[in-house]
Amino acid sequence: MTRYLLVRALSLSLSLIVASVVIFAVIEVIPGDPAAFMLGLNATDESIANLRAELGLGGSLTERYANWITGMLRGDFGTSYTYRVPVAELILDRIWVSLPLAIFALILSTLIAIPVGVIAAATRGGAGDFSIMGATQLGIAVPNFWFAMLLVLLFAVTLQWFSAGGFPGWDNPAAALKALTLPAIALALPQASILARVMRSALIETLDQDYIRTARAKGLSRSQAIRRHALKNALIPVLTIIGLQFSFLLAGAIIIENVFFLPGLGRLIFQGITQRDLVVVESVTMLLVFAVIVVTFLVDIAYAIVDPRLRRR
Amino acid sequence: MIEIEHLTLGIRGTPILDDVSLRIEQGEIFGLVGESGSGKSMTALSVMGLLPRGATISGAARLDDVDLLALREHDLRRIRGNDIGMIFQEPMTALNPVQTIGDQVAETLLIHDAADRVEARRIARDRLDRVGLSHIGLDRYPHELSGGQRQRVCIAAAIALHPRLLIADEPTTALDVTTQAQILDLLKGIVAEENMALLLITHDLAVVSDMADRIAVMQNGMIVEQGDTAQVLRDQVHPYTSALFAASAHQPDRTEPTRSNAILSLRDVHRHYPGPRQGFARGEPVRAVDGVSFELQRGESLGLVGESGCGKSTLTRAILGLDPVTSGRICLNGAEISPAMPRARRAQMQVVFQDPYGSFNPRWRVDRIIAEPYFLLDAPPRGIDRDDAIARALEAVRLSPGDALKYPHEFSGGQRQRIAIARALITRPDLLVLDEAVSALDVSVRAQILDLLADLQTEFGLSYLFISHDLTVVRAITDRVLVMQAGRIVEQGETEAVFTAPQHPYTQSLLAAAPRLPDDIGERYDALV
Numbered sequence: 001m002t003r004y005l006l007v008r009a010l011s012l013s014l015s016l017i018v019a020s021v022v023i024f025a026v027i028e029v030i031p032g033d034p035a036a037f038m039l040g041l042n043a044t045d046e047s048i049a050n051l052r053a054e055l056g057l058g059g060s061l062t063e064r065y066a067n068w069i070t071g072m073l074r075g076d077f078g079t080s081y082t083y084r085v086p087v088a089e090l091i092l093d094r095i096w097v098s099l100p101l102a103i104f105a106l107i108l109s110t111l112i113a114i115p116v117g118v119i120a121a122a123t124r125g126g127a128g129d130f131s132i133m134g135a136t137q138l139g140i141a142v143p144n145f146w147f148a149m150l151l152v153l154l155f156a157v158t159l160q161w162f163s164a165g166g167f168p169g170w171d172n173p174a175a176a177l178k179a180l181t182l183p184a185i186a187l188a189l190p191q192a193s194i195l196a197r198v199m200r201s202a203l204i205e206t207l208d209q210d211y212i213r214t215a216r217a218k219g220l221s222r223s224q225a226i227r228r229h230a231l232k233n234a235l236i237p238v239l240t241i242i243g244l245q246f247s248f249l250l251a252g253a254i255i256i257e258n259v260f261f262l263p264g265l266g267r268l269i270f271q272g273i274t275q276r277d278l279v280v281v282e283s284v285t286m287l288l289v290f291a292v293i294v295v296t297f298l299v300d301i302a303y304a305i306v307d308p309r310l311r312r313r
Numbered sequence: 314m315i316e317i318e319h320l321t322l323g324i325r326g327t328p329i330l331d332d333v334s335l336r337i338e339q340g341e342i343f344g345l346v347g348e349s350g351s352g353k354s355m356t357a358l359s360v361m362g363l364l365p366r367g368a369t370i371s372g373a374a375r376l377d378d379v380d381l382l383a384l385r386e387h388d389l390r391r392i393r394g395n396d397i398g399m400i401f402q403e404p405m406t407a408l409n410p411v412q413t414i415g416d417q418v419a420e421t422l423l424i425h426d427a428a429d430r431v432e433a434r435r436i437a438r439d440r441l442d443r444v445g446l447s448h449i450g451l452d453r454y455p456h457e458l459s460g461g462q463r464q465r466v467c468i469a470a471a472i473a474l475h476p477r478l479l480i481a482d483e484p485t486t487a488l489d490v491t492t493q494a495q496i497l498d499l500l501k502g503i504v505a506e507e508n509m510a511l512l513l514i515t516h517d518l519a520v521v522s523d524m525a526d527r528i529a530v531m532q533n534g535m536i537v538e539q540g541d542t543a544q545v546l547r548d549q550v551h552p553y554t555s556a557l558f559a560a561s562a563h564q565p566d567r568t569e570p571t572r573s574n575a576i577l578s579l580r581d582v583h584r585h586y587p588g589p590r591q592g593f594a595r596g597e598p599v600r601a602v603d604g605v606s607f608e609l610q611r612g613e614s615l616g617l618v619g620e621s622g623c624g625k626s627t628l629t630r631a632i633l634g635l636d637p638v639t640s641g642r643i644c645l646n647g648a649e650i651s652p653a654m655p656r657a658r659r660a661q662m663q664v665v666f667q668d669p670y671g672s673f674n675p676r677w678r679v680d681r682i683i684a685e686p687y688f689l690l691d692a693p694p695r696g697i698d699r700d701d702a703i704a705r706a707l708e709a710v711r712l713s714p715g716d717a718l719k720y721p722h723e724f725s726g727g728q729r730q731r732i733a734i735a736r737a738l739i740t741r742p743d744l745l746v747l748d749e750a751v752s753a754l755d756v757s758v759r760a761q762i763l764d765l766l767a768d769l770q771t772e773f774g775l776s777y778l779f780i781s782h783d784l785t786v787v788r789a790i791t792d793r794v795l796v797m798q799a800g801r802i803v804e805q806g807e808t809e810a811v812f813t814a815p816q817h818p819y820t821q822s823l824l825a826a827a828p829r830l831p832d833d834i835g836e837r838y839d840a841l842v
Contacts (some may be wrong), residue, residue, distance in 0.1 A: 003590065209406060210401060210403055210406040210407045211406065211407055211408055211409040211410075213363070213401065213407075214400075214401065214407045214408065214409075214467065214470070215409070215420075216361075216363055216393070217361060217363065217393055217394065217398070217399040217400075217401075217471070218393065218394040218398075218420060218421045218424060218470060218471075219390050219391065219392075219393040219394030219395060219421070219424050219425055220390075220394075220420075220424055221386075221390055224424065228412075228420070229409045229412070232411050232412075233409065233410065233411055306411060307410070307411055308410075308411060308454040308456070309410060309454070309456045
């Protein structure tokens with residue numbers, strides 16, 4: 001088990017290094033001068049030279065890369081050109097929206113998907129399965145911003161249970177959670193649809209296994225066999241998808257953040273791109289890569305918890 | 314005690330069982346014999362009430378005075394595991410891989426509220442001790458156990474509540490002969506000790522002839538003959554019974570080979586794998602093949618027998634040039650075999666595996682499957698020559714040239730094995746490696762394929778390397794035999810000599826463990842022909 005974890009950790013740190021090199025290369029080395037790019041066509045040579053100095057574009061490639069990495073390790077992500085504040089501060093503000101939103105959506109999606117997938121698998125071919133498959137098909141096909149607008153119309157405009165957007169901050173946790181509820185639902189529904197389908201097919205495959213027949217021969221009912229034997233075995237593909245979905249939710253909420261006027265990471269990176277603020281783009285991208293890699297590591301640990309065969313490696 | 318009367322079963326309109334009646338007394342071992350698809354397993358599942366969806370059933374299956382077929386699911390659940398236990402063929406997959414064996418045995422008790430958690434674990438320990446696993450902890454997982462040990466766990470779980478009837482569906486088919494003998498012994502002992510009834514389902518006549526008090530022979534969903542084992546074996550009233558026995562003891566007609574020079578030679582072949590991980594270091598390397606030398610003469614049929622894990626698969630892969638050897642030399646027609654050898658050398662040697670269906674691309678037509686080895690040749694025949702060669706290969710294996718346009722799923726298991734042989738013949742190889750090539754086939758089909766192989770050997774002057782765990786088959790088709798144990802050849806010699814007077818203790822134990830039909834049955838068959 002220790003070895004398994006160490007090997008996973010090693011491979012993840014390697015991916016982190018490779019990812020940082022790629023991000024650095026794409027932004028700094030690809031043709032064109034970053035400073036000139038950021039300032040646009042009408043910039044004077046002097047202002048470009050100033051920006052170059054400010055961005056630390058003077059040294060050699062390896063020097064700049066080393067500076068960037070060591071800076072990040074110290075928590076210094078550089079200064080945003082457009083906002084004129086340290087990027088670390090920008091990220092810190094927004095992560096308190098994006099991270100809770102992603103976790104909220106993920107919990108919702110998992111809580112919906114697992115029971116729904118299990119019901120579909122248990123009633124395979126029946127009316128329950130048929131309607132669940134139909135509903136999840138719809139959930140995958142319909143874009144989440146459209147769900148978001150429906151939710152706003154129904155719960156904010158008509159029923160007035162929730163506000164239509166904005167984020168009050170965490171001073172009042174209840175209000176903050178309430179503000180995140182509709183966006184989380186909008187994010188969760190399509191994810192839950194995918195996850196429920198994965199759960200269903202994994203469980204159906206597991207139910208055909210010999211050990212389910214053994215369990216039935218011992219006197220377990222169908223539902224006992226599902227609960228005690230099939231579910232845990234069917235969890236591996238589900239965990240994989242949950243890991244992928246978390247990464248997506250963290251960064252992929254751009255549209256939902258815009259619909260609900262949430263100051264999240266998605267909006268930050270979007271603004272960074274439109275305003276050509278490469279420092280922000282670079283840092284947020286690296287942060288997201290880091291998050292994805294950490295989640296992958298957590299999923300690997302979860303695999304080992306579920307499956308004893310992995311612990312021995 | 315259990316009485317099945319006029320059981321008739323159909324699944325979605327397909328008739329499966331037709332008027333099956335049998336009776337098993339307490340303390341009796343009842344053998345149910347038949348080939349695949351004859352309805353043996355479905356008979357058992359009917360009794361358990363575990364039939365697939367879409368099954369329509371009539372008749373009765375009475376346990377004492379209760380008709381199981383009339384019970385509702387809720388009541389059946391109380392019977393399963395409690396009054397009737399069941400074990401299955403594939404011990405490797407019959408246990409939940411993510412649950413400890415202790416929990417899986419204790420579950421039988423817990424699910425029937427027969428004990429609390431602590432007591433259930435104590436009983437589980439006791440039952441595991443009874444099936445010979447006293448050295449295995451309750452907290453072990455199935456993947457840490459061998460196939461034989463896993464089957465013992467299944468037995469422990471099935472007998473945890475002292476059922477009156479134990480159903481064993483091909484319990485030893487997936488196991489080695491020595492393990493099979495131990496498991497059969499164990500079952501026999503438990504039956505005597507607990508005075509329970511055992512319904513032993515098998516395709517292997519030799520297994521039931523050793524074990525069962527009474528047997529029934531099934532064919533196409535019907536019981537064609539039943540009675541005392543000795544009597545059924547002796548009389549063989551029904552033609553199917555005698556055909557089945559004849560096929561089991563079938564000896565293909567083989568012409569004495571004209572042996573000449575060695576076609577395949579191995580000199581001190583070693584194949585080592587890195588040892589198991591111990592923290593960050595590696596243990597001693599595993600010597601899967603540990604100094605094997607032998608020669609295979611042209612026109613000869615050489616058997617290689619050994620139990621799983623003895624290294625015969627590793628050796629086979631090295632001989633086929635799929636894996637490198639650690640040291641030593643393998644030569645085919647004087648040229649060295651290695652993964653990097655020229656393709657043309659591979660064309661001189663072809664292989665037939667156990668499961669032809671798994672080795673065919675299901676979306677390819679038979680002509681493409683058969684002609685695939687042509688890519689080994691620098692100038693393969695094209696157009697009409699190619700079609701001719703395919704037609705000839707199909708005819709050689711007694712299929713029709715028209716079959717070239719069909720897909721694999723349109724054929725039976727035996728026919729698919731014929732296609733696999735046709736594919737192996739297409740490049741006109743000198744050597745055919747038959748890796749458990751008839752192990753998955755029913756006895757009657759197996760007899761036909763063995764005949765075919767004997768004919769082809771004469772027709773094409775082929776040499777065979779016949780790898781199998783099945784001693785009967787090796788005895789029937791080979792001239793010489795090698796016995797492999799723990800990576801080494803422990804005994805070799807003329808097949809008959811080795812089988813009648815084995816020298817090495819391992820060979821002796823293998824032969825002693827192999828279930829045998831009573832001796833006169835083979836002779837009776839010979840007298841018939």
